[in-house]
Amino acid sequence: QVQLVESGGGLVQPGGSLTLSCAASGRINSIYAMGWYRQAPGKQRELVAVITSGGTITYADSVKGRFTISRDNVKMTAHLQMNSLKPEDTAVYYCTANYNSYWGQGTQVTVSS
Numbered sequence: 001q002v003q004l005v006e007s008g009g010g011l012v013q014p015g016g017s018l019t020l021s022c023a024a025s026g027r028i029n030s031i032y033a034m035g036w037y038r039q040a041p042g043k044q045r046e047l048v049a050v051i052t053s054g055g056t057i058t059y060a061d062s063v064k065g066r067f068t069i070s071r072d073n074v075k076m077t078a079h080l081q082m083n084s085l086k087p088e089d090t091a092v093y094y095c096t097a098n099y100n101s102y103w104g105q106g107t108q109v110t111v112s113s
Helices: none
Strands: 003-009 009-010 018-026 033-039 046-053 057-059 065-073 077-082 091-097 107-111
Touching: 009 065, 018 033, 018 107, 033 065, 033 077, 046 065, 046 077, 046 091, 057 065
Parallel strands: 009 107
Antiparallel strands: 003 018, 018 077, 033 046, 033 091, 046 057, 065 077, 091 107
């Protein structure tokens, strides 16, 4: 099993920045991809960004150019740097491992003035 713990959510004004972090523990040697999904109220959960152990990165079109995902393969942590935040980025953000095999508890991000 893999355990994931997120941190870094909160309230930010439109145009602001926020960084989410995720720490993995347990069977970390089984992790080949780490990523972030989000779910806004009344909407389906969607992929935000994912990075593989080889460094391949995928972003949702809605966050390209604004969000940056990174990971530390030694510490087995992942980070999501979010810039130019918009109200529509408001959601619960979930850290995942191996796409949707393992999930963190989620952290709330609210973009509002």
